[in-house]
Structure formats: structure tokens, C-alpha cells
Amino acid sequence: MKLAILYGTETGNAEMLAEDLQSALEADHEVSVANLSDIAPEDLDGDTFYLVVCSTYGDGELPASAQPFGAALDAGDPDLSHVHFAIFGLGDSAYPDTFNGGSAVLAAALAQRGATMIGDRVTHDASGPDLAEDLALPWAEAVIAEAATRLGAAA
Amino acid sequence: MTRHVAIVGAGPSGCFLAQALLKARPDLAVDLIDRLPVPYGLVRYGVAADHQGTKAIARQFARLFERQGARFHGNVEIGRDVPLAALREAYDAVVLASGLSGDRTPDLAGLPLAGVHGAGALTRALYDHPDAGPLPDLGAHPLILGNGNVALDILRLLAKTPDELDGSDLGPRATRWLADSGIETITIVGRSPAAQARFDPVMVRELGALQGVSITVEAAPPGADDAGEKVLAALAQIDGTATGPRRIAFRFGLTPTGVVGEGGRIVALTVTRPDGVAETLPCTALVTAIGFRGDGTLPTDEGPGLYKAGWFARGPRGTIPENRADAQALALRILADLDADPDAPAKPGAAVLDRCRDRVDYDGWSRIDAAELAAAPANRCRQKLDTRAAMLALACRTEETQP
Ligand SMILES: Cc1cc2nc3c(=O)[nH]c(=O)nc-3n(C[C@H](O)[C@H](O)[C@H](O)COP(=O)(O)OP(=O)(O)OC[C@H]3O[C@@H](n4cnc5c(N)ncnc54)[C@H](O)[C@@H]3O)c2cc1C
Ligand SMILES: Cc1cc2nc3c(=O)[nH]c(=O)nc-3n(C[C@H](O)[C@H](O)[C@H](O)COP(=O)(O)O)c2cc1C
Numbered sequence: 001m002k003l004a005i006l007y008g009t010e011t012g013n014a015e016m017l018a019e020d021l022q023s024a025l026e027a028d029h030e031v032s033v034a035n036l037s038d039i040a041p042e043d044l045d046g047d048t049f050y051l052v053v054c055s056t057y058g059d060g061e062l063p064a065s066a067q068p069f070g071a072a073l074d075a076g077d078p079d080l081s082h083v084h085f086a087i088f089g090l091g092d093s094a095y096p097d098t099f100n101g102g103s104a105v106l107a108a109a110l111a112q113r114g115a116t117m118i119g120d121r122v123t124h125d126a127s128g129p130d131l132a133e134d135l136a137l138p139w140a141e142a143v144i145a146e147a148a149t150r151l152g153a154a155a
Numbered sequence: 156m157t158r159h160v161a162i163v164g165a166g167p168s169g170c171f172l173a174q175a176l177l178k179a180r181p182d183l184a185v186d187l188i189d190r191l192p193v194p195y196g197l198v199r200y201g202v203a204a205d206h207q208g209t210k211a212i213a214r215q216f217a218r219l220f221e222r223q224g225a226r227f228h229g230n231v232e233i234g235r236d237v238p239l240a241a242l243r244e245a246y247d248a249v250v251l252a253s254g255l256s257g258d259r260t261p262d263l264a265g266l267p268l269a270g271v272h273g274a275g276a277l278t279r280a281l282y283d284h285p286d287a288g289p290l291p292d293l294g295a296h297p298l299i300l301g302n303g304n305v306a307l308d309i310l311r312l313l314a315k316t317p318d319e320l321d322g323s324d325l326g327p328r329a330t331r332w333l334a335d336s337g338i339e340t341i342t343i344v345g346r347s348p349a350a351q352a353r354f355d356p357v358m359v360r361e362l363g364a365l366q367g368v369s370i371t372v373e374a375a376p377p378g379a380d381d382a383g384e385k386v387l388a389a390l391a392q393i394d395g396t397a398t399g400p401r402r403i404a405f406r407f408g409l410t411p412t413g414v415v416g417e418g419g420r421i422v423a424l425t426v427t428r429p430d431g432v433a434e435t436l437p438c439t440a441l442v443t444a445i446g447f448r449g450d451g452t453l454p455t456d457e458g459p460g461l462y463k464a465g466w467f468a469r470g471p472r473g474t475i476p477e478n479r480a481d482a483q484a485l486a487l488r489i490l491a492d493l494d495a496d497p498d499a500p501a502k503p504g505a506a507v508l509d510r511c512r513d514r515v516d517y518d519g520w521s522r523i524d525a526a527e528l529a530a531a532p533a534n535r536c537r538q539k540l541d542t543r544a545a546m547l548a549l550a551c552r553t554e555e556t557q558p
Pocket of ligand 2: 475
């Protein structure tokens, strides 16, 4: 099973986390990292398990680098029923009404196009005590284990 | 041959630029120079003490020095300790990312008067900036002039009860000052109509969660664009909030015309209402949050090998995210210029800074950082050192046991 970490960011925290995850996972997996700004929904394939890491801006919206991808999901009619993903959100509870809205919007948009979400969406709070990588690494290991059984060793 | 880039100012724009440069070209020598002994500019001294999530960006910047190979040179002021011309001689590229620290002051009949304070000077005093003056007496009825997020930050801090500052990095002096302020009313006055206020709607709504306030918002005339609608909706949502005695009044569309003083101290702001009628707004102090300007010590024009970034380039507008996008574009421009001149004579780089006494490197800052985190009382996440002497004592400590 190949892994691809896709990040949506505006100030770089999600990008840094994506790189941390790659370093932590590459000993045991084949892992690529890409900015969502460089990816179109049609690029997603069924052999790869996608780890999506995405922050929140504005009023619970996608960060700048994820907006073209989000718009493509909304505008086109891509069939993502072969795609498996898990998602980790970055946000800040100083924005209580829209806390981690970005990752929620993106997860819903992917599911809307038929993609299968593995595990629960886990979120980081920039105002909280935890470091993002301390939450994201256990998340990644858990969803990868689950994906391996679901996608099967064949993939 | 190593190419050397000096960035003057280790705020967000300088740090994002260094990040983009080193990501593209890890072999560059990138030096971040700041006149303060500590890095990160307004992330440390502007972003509000109770918005720690926003300050978390500093972790990314720490990586610059810890993994990407950038070097920090603190306590070095370009233009004073090292002439800009000498810096340009020593580096292939010099970037001015020195921000805009001066307060723009209103041009009002009757100024100057005691009791009138710029938002930058006030926030620096609140946040323990080593060059800040003392915290002023604002009296019971301060008035805030301005319609941006800085005005909202100040309003929120002045309005908060002591408990609402838990988890912040507000220092003991500012904490005592706020607790003893005796503030009864805070009026926030904007020149433009409410729909054109440059408030972030999220920050407006944040006021609705305050624990000790009664908020009134002057009715807004209709006719707004989308962004204006969001601000109006947020203002309507907080209008009528009644959780306590401190009164907050939002007023809009008032053009300031002058200040009234008694015994050399401000007692009122005079304004003209949208209907042309003059009004006198009594106050015990005036905080102006109407923008920032440079202090004129660094040139504002680019030249060969000389670039501008961040607020210094764009003016005092734009949040931290905008600095990143701009820095990435500027990095491409600098790299293209360096590549276009492959035979440039070799430059010495940071050796030009060697003459500076008490220069603080990244390890020095790390000692300050660790000491500040360790000194935090129970309800604070950090206690800043507030004098250069205290910072330098830690940062420039030399090993006495060395031969
Ligand atoms: C009060 C306030 C609150 C804010 N709150 C937020 C917020 O919550 N969220 C947000 O996204 N944005 C906020 N902003 C905006 C944000 O701070 C700016 O977008 C950002 O800091 C601009 O970055 P900069 O690097 O251009 O300037 P600065 O952050 O000002 O950094 C400039 C650096 O240059 C150094 N310097 C200056 N002159 C010299 C010299 N001659 N030699 C060497 N060094 C020098 C200074 O010491 C400073 O460290 C706020 C701004 C203010 C004023
Ligand atoms: C202008 C601005 C608006 C934000 N809006 C939200 C929000 O509505 N909800 C939220 O949970 N976090 C919000 N955040 C917090 C960011 O999502 C959080 O800081 C995150 O770590 C940023 O990650 P990035 O650097 O990858 O973009 C906002 C941050 C900024 C600067």
C-alpha cells in the first residue's frame, strides 16, 4: 500500500506536519508528500492511501492552498469511489464557532464524491497543550493499520 | 561558491522568506538580523497575549534555525550598529523586512496632548517590549479610534476580567495594570460606516463571549458588500451582550475633527457625524489605532541586490498568512536574480557583523526562551524578560571555564 500525504495550508503549519509525518513513516512505507494546490481530484488513485492534513481559515473555510482542490470537487463531478483517505485537521479553538471547519468541509466534499474515509477525523487545536505531531502520528499509525486491512495486501 | 542573503528583521515576513529560500536552495547562507535580542517580531510583540494559537507559528520558525540552517543575529540594528551600505557590500542580497513600528498619528487640531497613545506604543508596553515606555493611565473612560483588528485587540484586552487572561503570556505588570484599571466604559470610534470597518468578523464575535461587559452597537445604515455583511452580522450578534458592568460602545461614521484638553490632558474628542452635526465625545484617554509607519531609518526603494518584504514593503496591512504568500513570490525573484549573475564576486557574509558587541545567536535566544517558559506562573504560558539587560545576561553568557 502506497501512502500519499496531501496538505492544505496557509501559513505552513500543515506543511510542516506533513513533512514530519513523512519522516516518521518513510522507514516502513513508501510515502510521498504533495500540496493540495498541486493535485486535482482526477489524480487520486485506488492503490494509494491518502493521509490528508488540512488547516482552517476565514470563517471555517479551506486554507488558500486547498481552495482550488475544494472548488474542483464542488464544480466537477469526479467519481472518487475507488479512493480511500483519512483526514487530520488543524485549527484553533480561539475560533469556537468554526473550529476545524476546513478539514470538516474537505472530508465532506471527498465523501460526497464517493471517497471512503478511514477512521475518525482527528483535530489539533493551536491554542491547546498538544503538539500537532504528537496527535497526528498515532492517528496516522492507526488509520494506516486499518487501511491495510481494508485496502488489502493486494493494493 | 556560497551565496549570502541577509534579511533585516526576523518577524514573520523575514522568517517566511528565509524558509522559502532555504527550501528551494538549502546551500544558501541565510542570516536573519534583528535589532532585538529575540526573534519573531510582531508574533511576539503584536499578536495579542490571549491569542496563543496564532503565536504557535513560532514553532515553524524555530525549525528554520534548528534544521534549515538559517542563522539568527539578534541585538544588531542595521543603520546604527552596521550601516546598510556595509551590509550590501558583504552580501549577495539584502532584504529589508523590518516592519513598520511607528504609530500613524491622527492629524487633529489640539494635539499633542497628554493621554493620547498610539496602539503600537500601548501594545508594546502591554507585551513587555524592552524598548516600550511605561503603561499609561487611561482613566475610567478610554476611547479607541480605529476600525481594524488592532483596535479590537486593545478593546478586548481592556475589557477582559483577570480570569479571562488565563493561559495567555501577559506579564505581571500588565496584568496588575489591567486588574486595577478602573475602566468603566470603552468607546470605539470608526471614521467609516460599520459595513466598511476592517474588522475580522470572527474577532467581533469573540467579544460576545466576554464575561464582564455590556455591549451596544450604533445602528448601521444598510447597503454593504459581502464582506461588509459579515461584519454587520457579527456586530448585530454581539449588540446587547450583557454579562457585566463594563460598557462597550461601538460608534461608526464619525470623522474626528479635534481634541479638547484641560491642563494639558485630553478630556474629549470632537467629531462630525454623518449628518454633518458636530459631537463632543468626552474621554479620559484616546488610543489611536489607525495604522503604522516606518521610522525613516532605512531606505524605502529597492536597488540592485536590495529587496523589501512584509509590512515594510506593503504597508501596515495584511495578516501573517499574507506575508507567507508574498515571501514565497519574493524568494523566487531573489533566486532568479542570483542565478542571473553566477559570476558575481564571492561575498564574506556574516563576517561584517563580527564587530557588533553582545550579538545574540539562536542558542542565546533558546536560553531566553527556556528561561521564560520556566518562569511562567500557573495561569500563564510564559513570562517574558522585559529588559535588554536581562535578555543579554542570559543570551551572551560565556562559559567561564573555557581555557
Ligand atoms: C498589534 C498587532 C496585532 C496583530 N495581530 C495579528 C494577528 O492576531 N494575526 C495576524 O495574522 N496578524 C496580526 N498582525 C499583523 C502581523 O503582525 C503582521 O502581518 C506581521 O507581523 C508583519 O511581519 P513583518 O515581518 O513584515 O514585520 P514585523 O513583525 O514588525 O517584524 C519586523 C522586525 O524587524 C526588526 N527591525 C526593525 N528595524 C530593524 C533594523 N533597523 N535592524 C534590524 N532589525 C530591525 C524588528 O525588531 C522586528 O522584529 C498584528 C499586527 C499588530 C501591529
Ligand atoms: C486569519 C485566520 C483565521 C483562522 N480561522 C480559523 C477558523 O475559522 N477555525 C479554526 O479552527 N482555526 C482557524 N485558524 C487557525 C488555523 O487553522 C491554525 O492556526 C492552523 O494551525 C494553521 O495551519 P496552516 O499554517 O497550515 O495554515 C485561523 C487562523 C488565522 C490566522
